[in-house]
Amino acid sequence: MKLGDLFHTGVPVEAANIEIAGLTADSRKIKPGFLFAALAGVAAHGRDFVAQAKANGAVAVLSAGDLNTDPGIAHVVANNARNAFALAASAFYPKRPQTIVAVTGTNGKSSTVDFLRQIWTHAGKSAASLGTLGAIGPNGVIDLGHTTPDPAAVHATLTALAEQGVTHAAMEASSHGLEQHRVDGLTFDAAAFTNLTQDHLDYHQDMASYRDAKMKLWALVKPNGKAIINADAAEGEAFEVGAKAKNLDIILCGWRAPREHALKIIEIQPRPNAQTMNLLWQGKEYKVELPLIGEFQAINAVTAATLALAIGEHPETVFAGMEKLQPVKGRMEHIGQSKTGGHVFVDYAHTPDGLDVLLRAARPHAPGRIIAVFGCGGDRDTDKRPKMGAIAARHADVVIVTDDNPRGEEPASIRAQILKAAPNATEIGDRAQAIREAIAMMQPGDAVMIAGKGHETGQIIKGVTHPFSDQDVARDALDAQT
Numbered sequence: 053m054k055l056g057d058l059f060h061t062g063v064p065v066e067a068a069n070i071e072i073a074g075l076t077a078d079s080r081k082i083k084p085g086f087l088f089a090a091l092a093g094v095a096a097h098g099r100d101f102v103a104q105a106k107a108n109g110a111v112a113v114l115s116a117g118d119l120n121t122d123p124g125i126a127h128v129v130a131n132n133a134r135n136a137f138a139l140a141a142s143a144f145y146p147k148r149p150q151t152i153v154a155v156t157g158t159n160g161k162s163s164t165v166d167f168l169r170q171i172w173t174h175a176g177k178s179a180a181s182l183g184t185l186g187a188i189g190p191n192g193v194i195d196l197g198h199t200t201p202d203p204a205a206v207h208a209t210l211t212a213l214a215e216q217g218v219t220h221a222a223m224e225a226s227s228h229g230l231e232q233h234r235v236d237g238l239t240f241d242a243a244a245f246t247n248l249t250q251d252h253l254d255y256h257q258d259m260a261s262y263r264d265a266k267m268k269l270w271a272l273v274k275p276n277g278k279a280i281i282n283a284d285a286a287e288g289e290a291f292e293v294g295a296k297a298k299n300l301d302i303i304l305c306g307w308r309a310p311r312e313h314a315l316k317i318i319e320i321q322p323r324p325n326a327q328t329m330n331l332l333w334q335g336k337e338y339k340v341e342l343p344l345i346g347e348f349q350a351i352n353a354v355t356a357a358t359l360a361l362a363i364g365e366h367p368e369t370v371f372a373g374m375e376k377l378q379p380v381k382g383r384m385e386h387i388g389q390s391k392t393g394g395h396v397f398v399d400y401a402h403t404p405d406g407l408d409v410l411l412r413a414a415r416p417h418a419p420g421r422i423i424a425v426f427g428c429g430g431d432r433d434t435d436k437r438p439k440m441g442a443i444a445a446r447h448a449d450v451v452i453v454t455d456d457n458p459r460g461e462e463p464a465s466i467r468a469q470i471l472k473a474a475p476n477a478t479e480i481g482d483r484a485q486a487i488r489e490a491i492a493m494m495q496p497g498d499a500v501m502i503a504g505k506g507h508e509t510g511q512i513i514k515g516v517t518h519p520f521s522d523q524d525v526a527r528d529a530l531d532a533q534t
């Protein structure tokens with residue numbers, strides 16, 4: 053593709069015909085014939101890597117006009133270089149599934165897009181989900197590295213999925229992704245908002261900026277497209293106001309949804325391995341046997357179903373698909389039963405609200421005690437730590453504070469910040485040891501809730517990822533019981 057075909061403006065006339073073989077914002081990924089997007093970031097500025105990009109074969113560079121020196125290759129200048137990079141990526145990778153929807157919110161995105169992929173697949177569609185768990189399609193999983201990866205990866209992956217025959221894609225839109233224009237260049241048929249509670253205040257200045265970042269999603273929905281909003285969610289009303297301002301067709305879902313133009317939850321009856329739901333859609337009540345536990349997963353399944361209905365799927369097909377839903381890896385995942393009869397679960401709760409919701413969802417499965425094992429990630433929002441400590445102290449009977457991904461921080465210091473609000477908790481830094489001790493102390497009716505790492509297969513300590521799986525450690529501990 054020619055450089056002139058990638059940008060509306062900013063391409064020097066004499067450079068318009070340069071053949072572009074690929075594009076990236078990472079100088080280390082440049083191959084001969086590539087365009088390098090030199091972007092200003094949090095930790096570095098791409099302009100410092102132009103020389104490396106050229107050495108690797110870059111033939112053109114995109115910037116916001118802030119390179120400070122002449123790059124010596126074709127130079128495209130755009131006011132908003134991140135947006136221009138995303139639009140160029142969408143032009144470079146023009147193929148995509150016919151129907152694309154996005155999900156934003158603090159918690160529940162991965163679960164919702166996974167459930168939607170399953171509902172679509174059940175309805176006979178070739179479907180994919182993209183997000184924290186990778187791009188999952190009929191041909192397997194493509195690792196994405198991020199919940200919402202950079203624009204080149206977003207568009208390349210959608211093109212790869214379209215080439216596999218995928219017609220329906222559901223993707224997570226993280227606040228970082230929206231703020232950094234990672235999904236610009238896409239027009240969604242529908243988008244959903246799950247909830248907004250505290251997270252990522254290390255990156256967004258405050259809750260208002262965090263909310264504004266998520267709200268950017270509405271601007272990427274097609275004119276008169278659908279906005280699905282969880283009516284029970286914190287900040288749901290603000291998102292309704294935002295969607296109205298963009299003239300979107302709002303469809304609410306949840307307990308507090310109205311009876312019209314909404315998917316309303318009438319009743320949920322929890323069972324040991326399932327939940328019976330009564331749902332109201334277009335004046336008709338449907339009884340759905342949802343084979344999942346945890347009310348939050350019922351809410352996410354309802355959000356996914358609303359997206360499918362909004363796009364025009366038949367209600368009978370959608371509700372039948374809900375009855376076939378498989379759990380999502382690392383989301384209230386049942387690992388096994390102890391000899392004493394208690395249950396062990398692995399979950400990805402890594403925010404105050406996530407932990408609160410998880411521990412309350414655990415209660416019906418724990419006639420005995422709830423034993424919580426969790427920590428907090430390093431180089432992330434520090435303000436979450438005491439809040440999560442207090443929530444664990446309030447809702448769990450036994451709290452073990454351990455390490456999550458300490459990353460560049462001192463693990464003991466992260467634990468101390470949690471323990472300040474959970475003074476009766478036990479501190480066991482070694483996560484495997486913490487899980488083993490929790491399982492060893494189980495008595496009849498107890499539930500062990502291992503939170504924070506969910507599907508993750510590694511523990512990041514000082515820049516090195518060590519293989520680690522909560523599931524494997526818990527299974528080994530259960531197997532080793534005498």
Ligand SMILES: CC(=O)N[C@H]1[C@@H](OP(=O)(O)OP(=O)(O)OC[C@H]2O[C@@H](n3ccc(=O)[nH]c3=O)[C@H](O)[C@@H]2O)O[C@H](CO)[C@@H](O)[C@@H]1O[C@H](C)C(=O)N[C@@H](C)C(=O)N[C@H](CCC(=O)O)C(=O)O
Pocket residue numbers: 077078079080090091092093094095096097098101184197198199200201202226227228229255
């Ligand atoms: C804060 C943040 O989101 N940072 C992401 C962002 O970095 P940045 O643009 O600030 O880049 P930077 O590191 O300052 O570097 C500036 C520029 O120089 C380039 N560079 C840098 C080094 C080099 O040798 N050559 C080079 O060209 C970089 O590619 C970048 O374009 O863009 C980079 C490239 O895509 C990401 O790797 C990086 O993710 C960091 C590592 C990260 O941890 N991000 C997490 C917090 C994140 O994005 N999470 C969200 C939300 C998760 C959720 O809650 O669901 C996600 O969507 O995954």
Ligand SMILES: Nc1ncnc2c1ncn2[C@@H]1O[C@H](COP(=O)(O)OP(=O)(O)OP(=O)(O)O)[C@@H](O)[C@H]1O
Pocket residue numbers: 157158159160161162163164184199224246247348349351352382383384399400401402405406407409410506
């Ligand atoms: N609807 C919900 N409301 C509150 N908490 C939820 C909800 N759904 C999931 N959670 C909690 O959040 C955790 C993460 O869920 P999930 O992976 O679906 O969210 P996510 O938004 O994709 O997270 P991330 O931002 O890390 O990608 C779950 O393991 C659970 O503890």
Ligand SMILES: N[C@H](CCC[C@H](N)C(=O)O)C(=O)O
Pocket residue numbers: 199402428429430432456457504505508
């Ligand atoms: N998307 C989240 C995931 C957090 C997972 C948790 N295990 C941690 O490392 O804090 C983040 O990158 O902030």
Ligand SMILES: [Mg+2]
Pocket residue numbers: 161162163183184185199224
């Ligand atoms: Mg996710």
